[in-house]
Amino acid sequence: xxxVGVNGYGTIGKRVADAVAAQADMELVGVxxxxxxxxxxxxxxxxxxxxxxxxxxxxxxxxxxxxxxGTLSDLLDxxxxxxxxxxxxxxxxxxxxxxxxxxxxIYQGGEDAxxxxxxxxxRGSYExxxxxDSLRVVSCNTTGLSRLLAPLDEAYGIEKARVTLVRRGGDxxxxxxxPINDVVPDPRTVPSHHGPDVNxxxxxxxxxxxxxxxxxxxxxxxxxxxxxxGDPSAAAVGALLADESRLFLIPEGAGIDGAGALKDxxxxxGRPRGDLWExxxxxxxxxxxxxxxxxxxxxxxxxxxxxxxxxxxxxxxTDTPREESVARTDESLGVGLDSLLxxxxxxxxxLAADD
Amino acid sequence: xxxVGVNGYGTIGKRVADAVAAQADMELVGVxxxxxxxxxxxxxxxxxxxxxxxxxxxxxxxxxxxxxxGTLSDLLDxxxxxxxxxxxxxxxxxxxxxxxxxxxxIYQGGEDAxxxxxxxxxRGSYExxxxxDSLRVVSCNTTGLSRLLAPLDEAYGIEKARVTLVRRGGDxxxxxxxPINDVVPDPRTVPSHHGPDVNxxxxxxxxxxxxxxxxxxxxxxxxxxxxxxGDPSAAAVGALLADESRLFLIPEGAGIDGAGALKDxxxxxGRPRGDLWExxxxxxxxxxxxxxxxxxxxxxxxxxxxxxxxxxxxxxxTDTPREESVARTDESLGVGLDSLLxxxxxxxxxLAADD
Numbered sequence: 001x002x003x004v005g006v007n008g009y010g011t012i013g014k015r016v017a018d019a020v021a022a023q024a025d026m027e028l029v030g031v032x033x034x035x036x037x038x039x040x041x042x043x044x045x046x047x048x049x050x051x052x053x054x055x056x057x058x059x060x061x062x063x064x065x066x067x068x069x070g071t072l073s074d075l076l077d078x079x080x081x082x083x084x085x086x087x088x089x090x091x092x093x094x095x096x097x098x099x100x101x102x103x104x105x106i107y108q109g110g111e112d113a114x115x116x117x118x119x120x121x122x123r124g125s126y127e128x129x130x131x132x133d134s135l136r137v138v139s140c141n142t143t144g145l146s147r148l149l150a151p152l153d154e155a156y157g158i159e160k161a162r163v164t165l166v167r168r169g170g171d172x173x174x175x176x177x178x179p180i181n182d183v184v185p186d187p188r189t190v191p192s193h194h195g196p197d198v199n200x201x202x203x204x205x206x207x208x209x210x211x212x213x214x215x216x217x218x219x220x221x222x223x224x225x226x227x228x229x230g231d232p233s234a235a236a237v238g239a240l241l242a243d244e245s246r247l248f249l250i251p252e253g254a255g256i257d258g259a260g261a262l263k264d265x266x267x268x269x270g271r272p273r274g275d276l277w278e279x280x281x282x283x284x285x286x287x288x289x290x291x292x293x294x295x296x297x298x299x300x301x302x303x304x305x306x307x308x309x310x311x312x313x314x315x316x317x318t319d320t321p322r323e324e325s326v327a328r329t330d331e332s333l334g335v336g337l338d339s340l341l342x343x344x345x346x347x348x349x350x351l352a353a354d355d
Numbered sequence: 356x357x358x359v360g361v362n363g364y365g366t367i368g369k370r371v372a373d374a375v376a377a378q379a380d381m382e383l384v385g386v387x388x389x390x391x392x393x394x395x396x397x398x399x400x401x402x403x404x405x406x407x408x409x410x411x412x413x414x415x416x417x418x419x420x421x422x423x424x425g426t427l428s429d430l431l432d433x434x435x436x437x438x439x440x441x442x443x444x445x446x447x448x449x450x451x452x453x454x455x456x457x458x459x460x461i462y463q464g465g466e467d468a469x470x471x472x473x474x475x476x477x478r479g480s481y482e483x484x485x486x487x488d489s490l491r492v493v494s495c496n497t498t499g500l501s502r503l504l505a506p507l508d509e510a511y512g513i514e515k516a517r518v519t520l521v522r523r524g525g526d527x528x529x530x531x532x533x534p535i536n537d538v539v540p541d542p543r544t545v546p547s548h549h550g551p552d553v554n555x556x557x558x559x560x561x562x563x564x565x566x567x568x569x570x571x572x573x574x575x576x577x578x579x580x581x582x583x584x585g586d587p588s589a590a591a592v593g594a595l596l597a598d599e600s601r602l603f604l605i606p607e608g609a610g611i612d613g614a615g616a617l618k619d620x621x622x623x624x625g626r627p628r629g630d631l632w633e634x635x636x637x638x639x640x641x642x643x644x645x646x647x648x649x650x651x652x653x654x655x656x657x658x659x660x661x662x663x664x665x666x667x668x669x670x671x672x673t674d675t676p677r678e679e680s681v682a683r684t685d686e687s688l689g690v691g692l693d694s695l696l697x698x699x700x701x702x703x704x705x706l707a708a709d710d
Contacts (some may be wrong), residue, residue, distance in 0.1 A: 058611055162647070164519040164578035166538050166567060182613040183521050183569050190642040190649040201559045210578045210651065212521060214538050216571045221538045223519035223565045223578070258537040287545040289563055292517070294545040296565065 002317050005030045005079035005103075007053065007072060007094065009043050012108060013085030013307045017048060018272065020083075022332045023310060027319075031078045034062035034071050051075040053086075066198040076101040081317055083309055084108065087353055091115060098134075106312045109139025109305065109344045111195070119200035121146040122311040122329075123246065126322040130316030141165055141220055142197040144279045144299035147246050148224065149198065149205050152293070155240050157229030159291070161207040165194060166214050166221040168301060179215050218259035219276070220299040232290045238286050245330050246307065248278040248337040259298055269337070275303035277335045307335050357672050360434035360458075361386045362427060362449065364398050364407065366526055367463060368440030370661045372403060373436075373627065377687045378665060380673075387427050391419035407432040431456040436672055438664055439463065446470060453489075461667045464494025464552070464660065474555035476501040477666040477684075478601065481677040484670030492663045496520055496575055497552040499634045499654035502601050503579065504560050509647070510595050512584030514646070516562040520549060521569050521576040526657060534570050541568040573614035574631070575654040586646045593641050598687050601662065603633040603692040604609045614653055620629065624692070630658035632690045662690050 002025060006017045009031040021028040031047035040061065043050050049069040052058045061068045076082060076097070081104045084091040088110025095115060098105040107115050116136040118128035119277050124146035129135055138146065149161055167186070170177025178184075187193075192211035199205065207339075214221075232240075241247045250256050256265060266275040268343040280298040287294045307329045314325040357380060361372045364386040376383040385404035388395040398405050404424040407413045416423045424430075431437060433451070436459045439446040444466025444613065450470060453460040462470050470489035473483035479501035484490055493501065504516055522541070525532025525565075533539075542548075547566035554560065569576075596602045605611050611620060622629040635653040642649045663685045669680040685691050 004542075095441040160647070162517060162580050166519075166521055166569070179613060179615075180573050180574065182615045183571050185576075185637050185640060185651045188607075188612070188637050188639040188651070191644070191650070192642050208580075208647060208649065210580075210640075210649055212576060212578065212651070214521070214571070216536050216538050216570065218537065221540075221567060223567065225517050225565075225580070252543075257543070258534060258539040260534075260537045282540050282543050284543040285540060285565075287546050289546070292515070294563065294565055296540045296543070296545070296567075328673060 002026045002313060003029050003078065003080045004313060005029050005075045005082045007075070007082055007084050008086035008090070009033050009039055010085060010087070011302050012171070012305065013083075013253055014039065014043070015275065015303060016083055016085055016271070016309045017043075018022060018046075019306050019310050019333055020313070023328070024332070025328075027315065029353060030069055030075050032075060036061045040066050067176040072097070074100070076103050077102060081106065081313055083313065087335050096256050105134045106309060106314055106316065107134065108135045109137060109142055111136055113197070113200045120308065120312045120315065121201045122308050122322065122326055123147045123244070124150040126311065126315055126325070129312065132316060135312045137305050137312050138197060140299055140304050141167070141194050142201065143223075143308055144220070144222065144297065145194065145198050145207070146201045147244065147279050147299060148241070148281070149183075149202055149207065149226070149245055151240055152226055152228065152237075153202065153205055156232055158205050158226040159229055161205060161223045161227075162207045163194070163207065164223040165192065165211045166223070167211055168216050168218060168220055169213050171302060172217045179213060181215060184213045186211055216259065218263050218300075219280075220301055221259070222297045222299065224293075224295050224297060226293040228293055229290045232288065234288045237288065237293060238283060241281055241286070245326065245336045246278050248276070248280050249283040250280055251339050251341045252284050254339050254341045258271050260320040262298060265336075276300035276304070276335065276337070277303050277307050278337050279304065289316045307333060357381045357668060357692045358384050358433065358435045359479050360384050360430045360437045362430070362437055362439050363441035363445070364388050364394055364441060364479050365442070365658065366528070366657050368438075369394065369398070370628070370630065370658060371438055371440055372398070373663045374665050374688055375668070378683070379687070380683075381668065385424055385430050387430060391421050392415045394423050404475060405566055427452070428456070431458050434458060436461065436668055438668065450599070460489045460669055461664060461671065462489065462491045464497055466491055468552070468555045475667045475670065476556045477663050477677065478502045478599070479505045479556040481666065481670055481680070484667070487671060490667045490671050492560055492660050492667050493556055495654055495656040495659050496549050496577075497556065498663055499575070499577065499652065499660050500549065500553050500562070501556045502599065502634050503596070503636070503652060504557055504562065506595055506599055507581055507583065508557065508560055509597060511587055513560050514582040516560060516582075517580045518549070518562065518564045519578040520547065520564060520566045521578070522566055523524065523571050523573060523575055523656060524568050525572060525586065527572045534568060534597070536570060539568045541566055571614065573618050573655075574635075575656055576614070577652045577654065579648075579650050579652060581648040583646045583648055587643065589641045589643045592643065593638060596636055596641070602631045603606075603631070603635050605635055605637040606694050606696045607639050609694050609696045613698060617653060621692075626689075628657070630661070631655035631692070632658050632662050632688065633692050634659065662688060
């Protein structure tokens with residue numbers, strides 16, 4: 001039983017906590033909050049032990065009627081591993097605290113790559129965890145790109161990948177974000193940091209990325225071009241991708257035309273919080289012109305790194321092989337969204353949302 | 356003096372009418388409307404003779420207090436050339452009417468390429484007008500791509516261009532358009548029609564396009580990759596593009612971060628309707644990795660085809676050489692937006708908004 005603490009119960013942390021709690025080989029010891037807001041209340045409602053991330057704020061929680069089990073320091077004393085889900089940059093500040101407690105740590109992709117011994121994606125770089133004392137689960141966009149490029153590189157070889165990322169402006173709960181009514185080059189320079197970040201997972205893949213920000217909240221959209229060494233048919237690429245458990249091919253007949261319908265579908269099939277842990281690849285978009293593959297995929301920024309964090313815990317703390325960890329994570333959460341409308345590309349199990 | 360009629364006084368038509376009226380060698384005989392709405396009133400306020408596009412509706416205009424000079428048929432009898440600015444598909448229905456009156460016609464890019472003898476872009480295919488009886492000015496996106504790719508192909512040779520178009524959902528006045536809070540693959544298949552449409556102007560350029568639609572109204576955004584035959588520096592590409600009168604390089608120091616600021620700037624410098632006739636290329640984005648050029652550009656869907664329509668009239672009706680027509684159009688309208696903040700790449704004249 002791996003005893004896990006989640007430091008930072010926000011957009012990612014609350015999802016990682018739920019995912020850890022669903023693992024037979026893990027125990028969620030507790031989660032931390034800095035302020036006694038609705039998130040802290042929700043943690044207690046779920047039965048999670050709440051620790052206060054800033055020592056002298058325990059009184060604020062008590063005053064709000066929220067029971068606190070202890071401080072971050074108490075949590076670190078009680079766990080085998082901590083998953084840092086704090087906002088970007090805070091993980092770096094927390095590192096010395098984790099090290100002082102001798103607790104292995106998993107960081108998120110908002111931190112610089114140098115924060116941890118290795119950058120982690122279950123599909124692209126599971127083996128880097130061997131001998132590491134800390135891991136960084138790469139960001140949602142890098143996770144989405146790594147999951148897609150790894151099988152393409154293995155099957156056909158990648159000469160060069162070029163991706164335009166149309167990023168969501170903010171999460172649904174982030175009312176202070178923008179833009180409104182604009183598509184903003186961000187950064188205005190090319191390439192964006194995403195390509196180099198992919199190389200922390202897939203070091204040999206030549207990839208250039210250009211990033212924009214759009215006034216949407218649900219998902220990121222990637223317009224992907226990959227010049228392959230081989231020249232497979234679009235159908236062959238579709239079959240290859242459909243065989244990946246964390247890639248969902250949106251079937252033509254499903255009537256799904258955007259992120260809104262995707263999220264609506266996820267909610268309809270019972271996904272907690274309407275989460276899409278899988279890359280969502282538009283099956284109709286998969287096209288091959290010569291050796292140039294094109295496709296669109298959507299990435300749910302709140303959710304796709306969640307199963308990766310679970311695998312990162314197992315990779316860091318045990319000798320579990322990749323295939324076994326991924327299978328256990330996927331089965332416990334219900335990862336592997338297959339539409340009943342799909343055209344038979346995949347032999348995966350139907351969705352088991354309540355597992 | 357070329358006598359010009361504009362059939363359809365909508366988003367494009369009203370701008371083309373103003374541009375024609377500003378030419379020393381052209382006379383705007385009149386414009387048509389189908390309904391007596393605010394656009395019809397605005398035409399009369401500007402002193403344009405109003406013709407009713409649907410014969411039996413003259414009474415509606417009179418009832419609304421709007422003086423009508425005649426019908427479309429009357430307009431066609433009074434002009435040397437008609438510019439069809441009707442909604443997509445209506446041009447095709449109008450073709451037999453123009454032919455019955457023996458009037459050469461210029462259509463817009465929403466029509467199929469087969470509607471006219473040739474597809475026109477002043478930078479990419481001015482010479483196609485020789486001997487033609489009709490022209491189709493390609494769409495705003497195709498115009499933007501043609502203006503960019505033509506000089507790159509001439510200077511360096513294009514091995515392959517790959518463009519993701521993040522299209523505006525609708526114009527500011529189109530309240531019935533979408534999407535809201537979504538980025539929609541449109542079409543979901545790749546390539547979109549834009550690449551083949553570029554080939555109606557630049558037949559030899561290998562170009563694949565993928566298109567999305569975003570909840571914005573101001574401009575289209577293009578994420579452009581061009582694999583060149585040569586490997587120029589980014590600065591050399593910047594200088595090449597800055598030398599094109601219908602490309603505006605947005606300088607780094609200008610504080611322009613998106614389409615909203617671009618339109619605001621256009622209004623500040625006195626552009627009618629805040630129009631941007633030029634492609635707006637983000638100077639900071641111009642990057643070369645090996646032989647791969649990357650850049651972002653914005654295209655004002657309401658405006659960039661307007662100078663092209665003026666040149667199309669001259670190309671179709673006279674023997675004016677390209678350089679002379681473009682120079683006259685640009686000078687009369689004030690095309691050639693140079694920021695005072697630009698870094699000296701360009702030797703073009705400063706903006707003359709009131710010309």
